[in-house]
Amino acid sequence: xxxxxxxxxxxxxxxxxxxxxxxxxxxxxxxxxxxxxxxxxxxxxxxxxxxxxxxxxxxxxxxxxxxxxxxxxxxxxxxxxxxxxxxxxxxxxxxxxxxxxxxxxxxxxxxxxxxxxxxxxxxxxxxxxxxxxxxxxxxxxxxxxxxxxxxxxxxxxxxxxxxxxxxxxxxxxxxxxxxxxxxxxxxxxxxxxxxxxxxxxxxxxxxxxxxxxxxxxxxxxxxxxxxxxxxxxxxxxxxxxxxxxxxxxxxxxxxxxxxxxxxxxxxxxxxxxxxxxxxxxxxxxxxxxxxxxxxxxxxxxxxxxxxxxxxxxxxxxxxxxxxxxxxxxxxxxxxxxxxxxxxxxxxxxxxxxxxxxxxxxxxxxxxxxxxxxxxxxxxxxxxxxxxxxxxxxxxxxxxxxxxxxxxxxxxxxxxxxxxxxxxxxxxxxxxxxxxxxxxxxxxxxxxxxxxxxxxxxxxxxxxxxxxxxxxxxxxxxxxxxxxxxxxxxxxxxxxxxxxxxxxxxxxxxxxxxxxxxxxxxxxxxxxxxxxxxxxxxxxxxxxxxxxxxxxxxxxxxxxxxxxxxxxxxxxxxxxxxxxxxxxxxxxxxxxxxxxxxxxxxxxxxxxxxxxxxxxxxxxxxxxxxxxxxxxxxxxxxxx
Amino acid sequence: xxxxxxxxxxxxxxxxxxxxxxxxxxxxxxxxxxxxxxxxxxxxxxxxxxxxxxxxxxxxxxxxxxxxxxxxxxxxxxxxxxxx
Numbered sequence: 266x267x268x269x270x271x272x273x274x275x276x277x278x279x280x281x282x283x284x285x286x287x288x289x290x291x292x293x294x295x296x297x298x299x300x301x302x303x304x305x306x307x308x309x310x311x312x313x314x315x316x317x318x319x320x321x322x323x324x325x326x327x328x329x330x331x332x333x334x335x336x337x338x339x340x341x342x343x344x345x346x347x348x349x350x351x352x353x354x355x356x357x358x359x360x361x362x363x364x365x366x367x368x369x370x371x372x373x374x375x376x377x378x379x380x381x382x383x384x385x386x387x388x389x390x391x392x393x394x395x396x397x398x399x400x401x402x403x404x405x406x407x408x409x410x411x412x413x414x415x416x417x418x419x420x421x422x423x424x425x426x427x428x429x430x431x432x433x434x435x436x437x438x439x440x441x442x443x444x445x446x447x448x449x450x451x452x453x454x455x456x457x458x459x460x461x462x463x464x465x466x467x468x469x470x471x472x473x474x475x476x477x478x479x480x481x482x483x484x485x486x487x488x489x490x491x492x493x494x495x496x497x498x499x500x501x502x503x504x505x506x507x508x509x510x511x512x513x514x515x516x517x518x519x520x521x522x523x524x525x526x527x528x529x530x531x532x533x534x535x536x537x538x539x540x541x542x543x544x545x546x547x548x549x550x551x552x553x554x555x556x557x558x559x560x561x562x563x564x565x566x567x568x569x570x571x572x573x574x575x576x577x578x579x580x581x582x583x584x585x586x587x588x589x590x591x592x593x594x595x596x597x598x599x600x601x602x603x604x605x606x607x608x609x610x611x612x613x614x615x616x617x618x619x620x621x622x623x624x625x626x627x628x629x630x631x632x633x634x635x636x637x638x639x640x641x642x643x644x645x646x647x648x649x650x651x652x653x654x655x656x657x658x659x660x661x662x663x664x665x666x667x668x669x670x671x672x673x674x675x676x677x678x679x680x681x682x683x684x685x686x687x688x689x690x691x692x693x694x695x696x697x698x699x700x701x702x703x704x705x706x707x708x709x710x711x712x713x714x715x716x717x718x719x720x721x722x723x724x725x726x727x728x729x730x731x732x733x734x735x736x737x738x739x740x741x742x743x744x745x746x747x748x749x750x751x752x753x754x755x756x757x758x759x760x761x762x763x764x765x766x767x768x769x770x771x772x773x774x775x776x777x778x779x780x781x782x783x784x785x786x787x788x789x790x791x792x793x794x795x796x797x798x799x800x801x802x803x804x805x806x807x808x809x810x811x812x813x814x815x816x817x818x819x820x821x822x823x824x825x826x827x828x829x830x831x832x833x834x835x836x837x838x839x840x841x842x843x844x845x846x847x848x849x850x851x852x853x854x855x856x857x858x859x860x861x862x863x864x865x866x867x868x869x870x871x872x873x874x875x876x877x878x879x880x881x882x883x884x885x886x887x888x889x890x891x892x893x894x895x896x897x898x899x900x901x902x903x904x
Numbered sequence: 905x906x907x908x909x910x911x912x913x914x915x916x917x918x919x920x921x922x923x924x925x926x927x928x929x930x931x932x933x934x935x936x937x938x939x940x941x942x943x944x945x946x947x948x949x950x951x952x953x954x955x956x957x958x959x960x961x962x963x964x965x966x967x968x969x970x971x972x973x974x975x976x977x978x979x980x981x982x983x984x985x986x987x988x
Contacts, residue, residue, distance in 0.1 A: 509983070512913045520911035521982050524961045537964055547915050725984065727959070770957050772984035773969060 268293050270484035271333035271818040272301070277375045279390070279397055281468055282323065282382030286397045289379055297820065298902060301332040302752040303359035304834030305377060306348030310357055311837055311903075316844030320350040320460075321443060321467040323383035329370070329434075329473075330377035332754020336368040336481045336561075337489070337817050340496050340809075341756035343368050343561040347434075351459040351708065352445045353617070353666060354684040356842035356851075358459035358708035361751055362434075363560030364451020366475060369432025373477035384469030389417065389435075394477040402471040409610040410437045410450045417472055431476035437612025439654040440466035444664040446617035446687075447654075450609060453568070453579040454560065457614045459686065459708055484819030492816050496809040497564040503762045504770045505725070510567040510758060511557055515583035516546030518724060522587065525723035525730070526695040526863065529688075530591035531640055532623035533681045536692040536863050538591030544598050546586070553602060554580060565758055573606045581605040581615070584712075587690025588619035593626060594641040607647055611654035617666055618653065620687035622646070624667035624680055625659075634674040678856040683710035684847075693854075693872050694863040696722040698736035700872030702744070705852045705881055705891075707838040713757055716743035720761070721784060725769055726777070728784035731869045735788030737880035741795050742828070749831030753810060763807055792884055798825035798832075833901045836885075836893045840903065849891035852878060906973050908933055912983035914958070918950040930960050930969045930979060937981075959984050 267274040276289040289309070299305045306328035318324040327349045334342040345367030351358035370378060373392045389402040400420075405413050413435045421429040432451065439447035440462030447462030448455045456462075465471075483489050501507040509517055519541055522528040526536035542548065549569060555577060559566030569580025581589075581601055585608075589601045608615045628634040636659050638649075652660025662670060667687060671680035681688050686709025693700030699722060702715025712719070718740055722730035747757050768777050794801060801824045804811050814822040839847065854874055863870040882889065886897035898904040909922045918941035925936050934952040941948040958981040960969055973979065 504983075508913050512916055517912065520980075521959075521984075524959060524964075524966060524980060524982050526964075542909070545911070547911055547921075550916055727984070769984055772959055773956060 267296060269296055269333065269818045269820050270482040271337055272296060273371050273374050273376050273479060273481070275375050276377045276379065277397070278379040278381065280382045281380055281384045281388070281399070281470065284399055291376070296333070298830070298833065300749065300752040300830050301376060302330050302344075302754055303346040303348055303361070304748065304752040304830065304837065306330045306346060306359060307357065307834055307837035307841060309379060310348065310841045314350070314841060314844060318350060320352040320355060320464060323468070325350050325464060327380040327461070327464055327468070328377060329366075329380070331367040331371055332752055333376075333818050334813065335754035336371045337483060338562055339489075339493055339755065339813050339817060340500055341560065341563040341565060341759050342754050343563065344751070344754050344756055345370065346751060347449055347456045347461045349461060349464045350845065351461075351686070352443070352463045353460045353686045354709045356684060356707070356845050356847050357838050359751070359838075360449070360456035360459045360461045362449070362451050362454045362456040363563070363756060364432070364434065364454035365561055366432035366434045366451040366473070367754065368561060369430075369475040369477070371481050372479055373475045374479040378473075380468065380470070383467070387469050387471055389472040390470060390474070391421075392473065392475040392477075394479070405471045406441060407438060410435060410612055411610060413437075413472055417474060421474065429476055431474045433472060433474045435472035436462040436465050437610060437654065439463075439612040439664075441471070442654060442656045442664070443467060444613060444653060444656070445666050446614040446621075447612050448614045450612060453558075453609075455609060455614070458616065458711060460614075462612050483817055485816050489813070489816040492809070492812055496813070499809065500564050500759065500762055503766045505761045505764070506565045506758060510565050513546040513550055514557075514567045514569045514580065516549045516569065516581065516586050518583040519545040519586055519590070520547060521724055522691065527692045527719065527723060528591055529587050529681075529690045529692045531594055532592060532620075532627045532679060533692055533857055536695055538594075540596035541591060543596040544586050544590035544601060546583070548598060549580060549586070553598070560756070563756065565756070567758065571602050573603050578606045579609065584689045585615040585619065588616060588623065592619055592623045592690065593643070595643050597643065600643055600646070604646060604650065607650050611650055613650060613654055616689055617687040618650065620681055621663050621667045621670070622649070624670065624676065625663060627679055628670070628674055628676045631676065633676050634670075680855055681710070681857070683854055684708075684851050686710045688712070691719050692863070694858055694870045696730045697733060697872050697877070698722055698730075698740060700854060700858060701736055701874065701877045701881060702740050704854045704872075704874055705740070705878065706744075707835065707842060713747060714744070716740040717747065717757075718743060720764075725761070725764060726781055726784070727772060728781045732785050733873050733877045733880070734785035735791065737877050738788045738791035738795060738884050739784075740881060741884045742791055744835055745795075745828050745831030747831070748834040749827050750810060752830065752834055753814065755810065759810070765807060795832075795884060798828040801825035801828070829901070833903060836897065836901055837903060839887075839893055840898070843892050847891070849878070849882075849889065852891055905975060906977045906979055908937065908979045908981070910937065910981050912958070914950055914954055914981075914983060918948050919944040920950075928973055930962075930967070930971055930973065933979065955981060957984065958982055
């Protein structure tokens with residue numbers, strides 16, 4: 266049990282080899298230091314992995330962790346993380362999802378589930394309160410996601426004689442066949458990145474269901490409900506979370522990115538796509554979107570719902586539109602809708618699948634690899650996804666991702682990845698802070714784990730997107746903030762309301778202009794705050810998370826402490842990965858982004874990584890090898 | 905004559921996707937877009953104030969709203985709101 270509400274107070278550890286279940290010790294002191302979710306997972310992996318494990322091995326450990334606010338009714342708080350060694354990067358990675366599994370894992374009585382070992386054959390795991398049962402999954406192996414979900418729901422209903430409310434995660438054929446960027450799906454939402462589907466596939470685990478009748482405790486229900494209401498009202502009134510995201514989804518970014526020259530086009534050769542309007546969020550909304558959807562307890566509802574072959578399915582996110590649109594010179598939105606559904610059904614990460622395809626097209630164009638794939642030619646792509654998921658023909662090679670392919674065939678300069686994980690759709694040569702984030706992000710080329718500085722560099726605010734000034738310090742602060750939000754169990758989109766609405770809705774106003782002009786000069790201030798966050802011993806009026814923690818959990822919290830928890834998590838992840846060899850050499854980008862100007866007439870349009878990276882390490886208190894110093898680890902109470 | 909394209913929530917609200925206009929500055933476009941929105945839907949609430957809150961690009965390059973336009977230019981208006 267925990268003295269803090271929100272937590273269920275138990276962490277289960279299941280050895281898949283023996284089927285033995287035990288309680289993993291996790292104290293209130295650890296809850297205070299690591300909160301939950303991915304930071305909790307980082308501590309568990311730090312305490313258990315030695316550096317000798319392989320991502321695809323029985324010795325690798327998987328931590329599926331909720332946050333303390335998961336399922337409490339706090340806005341957008343239905344999230345959970347799957348953390349493990351990534352088969353894409355070889356380092357620790359977490360993959361976050363808004364599916365309902367986290368909520369039901371807590372209903373079953375657990376904050377987290379740790380998986381070790383490897384199943385004998387193929388299994389699915391049923392959790393119902395204290396009962397853990399590994400069932401034979403031979404009849405599920407090979408099924409796509411929706412087929413698996415339907416069959417498992419039917420099995421549970423047959424077993425209990427009625428429809429069962431449960432949370433579920435499952436892998437598709439891609440995870441079974443160890444595609445390095447296989448994802449895990451819960452409902453319609455994906456733990457998309459870092460290849461967690463392959464990790465589960467190697468362990469022989471097709472799916473997990475969780476159900477139970479435990480109540481999720483709230484420390485002060487009345488104040489929490491009132492605060493949630495106030496927070497939801499704030500989110501609904503904000504131009505980002507109340508208008509842009511609900512109306513257009515993340516897809517609404519396509520047009521803004523086009524305008525800023527940061528829309529990945531032809532495998533990141535360019536930052537603008539002539540036919541962008543045809544694959545934009547506006548056309549998606551006008552011609553295809555049936556209804557806005559959202560995760561449990563989310564007032565934002567950014568998800569799209571579209572028809573494919575007469576069936577209502579999830580619509581694409583910005584990254585999928587960008588990379589399967591301009592990224593491969595495809596202007597057929599209907600095809601992207603279809604591919605998005607096919608990739609989900611097969612259990613493939615849409616970002617890495619699309620970017621690997623774009624790399625392969627360019628490798629073919631340059632004569633490095635005769636694979637029959639051409640930019641702008643999209644017949645047969647559906648079959649290609651199926652071939653990747655089943656590792657057939659060239660699909661077997663594409664299943665390895667662009668980094669490994671470029672080592673084999675050449676073309677590393679245009680393999681658009683970091684640490685082996687392909688970048689999202691934001692072209693960073695006109696948003697250099699985002700470029701730094703991609704390079705140094707713990708889990709690889711991820712826009713969110715990288716700090717999402719692009720929101721200051723043209724998507725929201727409009728500071729100088731080419732200057733390196735202040736970008737290192739801001740990247741650190743944003744990374745830490747996002748780390749803490751994830752660990753709490755909330756969606757990162759709640760952090761976008763951190764920017765006062767008038768700054769966003771009046772980009773040409775004097776205050777916004779002044780803010781944009783000032784940002785490159787605030788690096789020193791941000792560095793001081795990063796070093797001594799405890800000076801921010803208060804709640805910020807635009808940042809509701811810290812009061813929520815006090816009201817819902819009964820845990821004393823303030824903004825600086827929250828930021829420090831995020832910093833602790835980021836360093837812990839780095840420490841885990843350090844055991845597997847991560848260092849400065851891995852914090853890199855392909856030469857296309859660092860050495861080749863996007864605009865041949867403007868040499869500033871590259872990512873000045875060599876200049877920003879040392880500043881970032883200094884800001885973090887890391888040594889020149891990009892590793893936390895002992896002093897930093899002691900300051901963060903990791904040692 | 906310049907070609908104007910509108911994006912973002914204002915496009916969804918007003919129904920105005922694009923129009924052609926004979927103007928020499930971006931600012932002069934605003935009343936024309938509002939009028940077009942009213943023509944499509946008399947209940948349209950799109951205002952010049954909304955449009956002043958847009959980022960403006962001419963021929964793919966972001967410009968200031970008082971920029972002078974030339975014949976054949978393509979003007980794009982996008983609200984400055986984003987996150988993904």
